[in-house]
Amino acid sequence: MASTTAAGTTIAISAAAPATQDSTGYAALTYTEIGGIEQIGTIGATTNKVEFQPLNGPKEKHKGSTDYGSLQPALAHSDTDAGQTLLRTAADPANNALYSFKVTYPGGEKRYFQGRVFGYPENVGGADSIIMANPTIEINTKVVKAAS
Template sequence: MVSTTAAGTALAISAATPASETASGYAALTFTEIGQIEKLGSLGATYAKVEFQPLKGPKQKHKGSADYGSLQPSLAYDESDAGQTLLRTAAADETSKLYSFMVTYPTGAKRYFQGRVFGAPENVDGADSIVMQNPTVEINTKVVNGT
């Protein structure tokens, strides 16, 4: 396996829902790239650990419910960026609508999922800093691998 840097990774958003939660279902959507992203964060599911310790015998451990994770991208605020505008629209959406997302790695590999944006606060750190935005995207579906 060949490793790669994260440089060149892109995040895109769509207000549409795929016909199926497959790579081809997501690929049929029109995505708008979100510009000025500095970092994305972790992507992928984790599972709750369910344990039972009988009085006699070894502890039993099972996979519990899945948490598909969340992204907390850090991006330089840009009012003219169409992707950022759609991201802010998703953050302000009070209907709990799912938005579709696509992460594209430098190798061309893609990751698709649906999520809700739980806010997109702006961060004004100081005179010698860039005005940033730090949204939280809670992932609500399995992450689908695509190429």
């Protein structure tokens, strides 16, 4: 297996929902790339562990609920970037809509999912720093993986 750096990875957003929850449905959407991305975060689901310890016998372990995860991308804030504008629209507290996302890796592999954006806080650092934004994207669907 060959490893790769994250350099060149992009994330894009769409206000539309896919007709089907597969790579064909997601690929048919029109996306707007979110510019100024420094990092995206961890993509993938985790399953909670449910345990039961009977008085007489071994501990039982089962799979519980699944959390599809969340992203906390870091990006250089821009009022003129179309992708960031759509991200801010999605983050509005009155907006509870699901948005579609596409992450494209340097080799062309894609990760598709739908999520809600919970805030778009801006991080103003010191004189020698860039004004950053740190939105939280809560993933609400299974992540669909597509080969390049």
